[in-house]
Amino acid sequence: MNLTAVKSIYIFEMQRFFRTITQSLVSPVLSTSLYFVVFGAAIGSRIQEVEGVSYGAFIVPGLIMLSVMTQATSNASFGIYFPKFIGTIYELLSAPVNFFEITAGYVGAAATKALFIGLIILGTAFLFVDIQIAHPFAMLAFLVMTCFSFALLGFIIGIWAGNFEQLQLIPLLVITPLVFLGGSFYSITMLPSVWQTITMFNPVVYLISGFRWSFFGTADVSIGLSLFAITLFMGTCLTAIWWIFRTGWRIRQ
Amino acid sequence: MSNIVSVKNLHKAYAGGFEALKSVDLDIREGEILALLGPNGAGKTTLISTICGITTATSGSISVGGNDTVADFRAARNLIGLVPQEINLEPFETVMNTVRFSRGLFGKPRDDAYLEKVLDQLSLGDKKDAKIMMLSGGMKRRVLIAKALSHEPRVLFLDEPTAGVDVELRKDMWEVVAGLKANGVTIILTTHYIEEAEAIADRVGVISKGEILVVQDKAEMMAQMGKKQLTIELSDPITDIPQALADYALERAQDGLSLIYTYDTRGERTGIRTLLNDLSEAGLKMVDLQTQQSSLEDIFVGMVREDA
Numbered sequence: 001m002n003l004t005a006v007k008s009i010y011i012f013e014m015q016r017f018f019r020t021i022t023q024s025l026v027s028p029v030l031s032t033s034l035y036f037v038v039f040g041a042a043i044g045s046r047i048q049e050v051e052g053v054s055y056g057a058f059i060v061p062g063l064i065m066l067s068v069m070t071q072a073t074s075n076a077s078f079g080i081y082f083p084k085f086i087g088t089i090y091e092l093l094s095a096p097v098n099f100f101e102i103t104a105g106y107v108g109a110a111a112t113k114a115l116f117i118g119l120i121i122l123g124t125a126f127l128f129v130d131i132q133i134a135h136p137f138a139m140l141a142f143l144v145m146t147c148f149s150f151a152l153l154g155f156i157i158g159i160w161a162g163n164f165e166q167l168q169l170i171p172l173l174v175i176t177p178l179v180f181l182g183g184s185f186y187s188i189t190m191l192p193s194v195w196q197t198i199t200m201f202n203p204v205v206y207l208i209s210g211f212r213w214s215f216f217g218t219a220d221v222s223i224g225l226s227l228f229a230i231t232l233f234m235g236t237c238l239t240a241i242w243w244i245f246r247t248g249w250r251i252r253q
Numbered sequence: 254m255s256n257i258v259s260v261k262n263l264h265k266a267y268a269g270g271f272e273a274l275k276s277v278d279l280d281i282r283e284g285e286i287l288a289l290l291g292p293n294g295a296g297k298t299t300l301i302s303t304i305c306g307i308t309t310a311t312s313g314s315i316s317v318g319g320n321d322t323v324a325d326f327r328a329a330r331n332l333i334g335l336v337p338q339e340i341n342l343e344p345f346e347t348v349m350n351t352v353r354f355s356r357g358l359f360g361k362p363r364d365d366a367y368l369e370k371v372l373d374q375l376s377l378g379d380k381k382d383a384k385i386m387m388l389s390g391g392m393k394r395r396v397l398i399a400k401a402l403s404h405e406p407r408v409l410f411l412d413e414p415t416a417g418v419d420v421e422l423r424k425d426m427w428e429v430v431a432g433l434k435a436n437g438v439t440i441i442l443t444t445h446y447i448e449e450a451e452a453i454a455d456r457v458g459v460i461s462k463g464e465i466l467v468v469q470d471k472a473e474m475m476a477q478m479g480k481k482q483l484t485i486e487l488s489d490p491i492t493d494i495p496q497a498l499a500d501y502a503l504e505r506a507q508d509g510l511s512l513i514y515t516y517d518t519r520g521e522r523t524g525i526r527t528l529l530n531d532l533s534e535a536g537l538k539m540v541d542l543q544t545q546q547s548s549l550e551d552i553f554v555g556m557v558r559e560d561a
């Protein structure tokens with residue numbers, strides 16, 4: 001195991017993040033604040049409590065998830081796409097590192113950035129609404145697992161993408177709708193029954209539900225199912241990455 | 254000298270069916286500078302990429318320092334430094350940071366003193382904190398070399414290090430290569446400049462259409478280059494070379510209408526004057542004389558064309 005290589009990739013990626021710290025942090029914090037103002041204060045004041053929680057507080061876990069999922073995906077996809085685009089990937093391919101070490105370095109860094117942003121948004125939320133976290137450790141565990149699994153997904157997208165448009169395509173066309181329709185802003189029990197059934201096919205539902213449970217102790221689906229869903233998702237992504245490096249798909253001729 | 258790199262029966266076909274390498278065998282001796290000479294598309298870069306692990310071979314085997322590049326990829330790659338043909342660098346990083354990253358990738362502990370020494374040798378010492386995008390083309394190429402040397406490799410592959418580089422910088426690069434050789438690094442460079450191979454290589458390999466046509470000591474190749482041919486055209490065809498001229502290395506050509514005499518320009522005597530005397534004494538009438546000298550370029554072009 002070439003731990004030095006993992007560390008080098010991780011540090012190299014984190015340096016990029018800190019070099020652009022302002023734009024890395026300002027935009028998610030600003031957009032989340034806007035959500036709080038619009039949905040929490042303006043519209044939320046007209047909405048009754050959802051599952052015994054004020055609407056402003058109810059949307060906090062969903063908002064964090066929304067940011068964390070998109071950030072983890074885009075950071076990881078850019079992290080591996082950029083070396084491919086500028087050609088420096090030759091160095092990764094000719095270095096004494098295996099797929100696991102490359103993935104650990106890039107995904108670890110992308111997940112850390114997303115976690116950082118998630119925690120900052122949580123901090124921002126305290127300024128707007130009154131919330132208590134029922135299970136803080138479970139909350140952190142869910143957050144970390146979500147960061148990692150979506151960074152893995154982003155890593156796959158970055159390897160698959162042949163240009164910058166494709167790099168944006170999956171997050172825009174798949175992840176954003178899934179997250180919005182996954183109950184970020186509502187409880188799925190608020191949907192008509194047909195849509196409730198359809199929604200159950202959205203993997204993001206389980207993640208948001210589990211994360212919300214760690215805040216308020218109530219969930220749309222059972223916590224065990226949530227854990228199972230996130231583990232399954234992570235396993236699928238890891239298998240895909242293992243296959244990519246074994247076959248050299250899109251990276252090795 | 255022992256072989257540090259050994260390529261056996263290497264074959265590479267790309268997905269489209271194009272055969273980039275057809276059964277390549279190549280042994281690279283420890284401590285030498287080997288120049289791989291070949292036209293564009295000959296398979297030079299594919300060969301290097303396959304040795305370094307960027308491309309996977311269709312069949313065949315490669316060992317570096319006795320380690321198989323697939324089974325023992327870590328041990329093999331630890332010994333290798335690669336300088337790619339294209340200038341592939343992170344534009345927003347500083348020189349030192351990117352070199353440090355390369356060293357780390359190879360699992361070596363951080364050693365800024367060593368890296369600074371490498372940068373100094375490449376005249377980049379005062380640029381270590383500069384962003385790569387601020388550097389000139391020649392400096393960027395040297396940063397690539399610094400990255401390749403960052404983990405103290407024993408074999409360095411330089412893929413067309415002087416392509417598109419001006420004459421002065423090319424000479425600089427040759428000095429850098431000579432300095433590395435003096436430090437005991439084995440160097441393999443690809444080029445399509447014959448003068449480059451002449452200037453710095455110990456051995457020259459010619460590759461064309463995915464096949465290695467010849468690998469030879471440069472001195473031997475130069476000896477071939479030193480040969481010159483004199484063609485003597487005769488007025489009447491001869492069937493046999495007269496007995497009086499048997500001592501000369503003569504060849505009959507054009508159905509006896511001309512004689513070809515091969516001699517060494519570096520010899521003390523070319524023997525041309527006595528040959529011409531003996532020719533007229535033997536009663537042969539000359540119509541014309543012409544001389545030809547083969548250069549490495551001729552040898553090279555000849556080989557590549559024969560192969561076509």
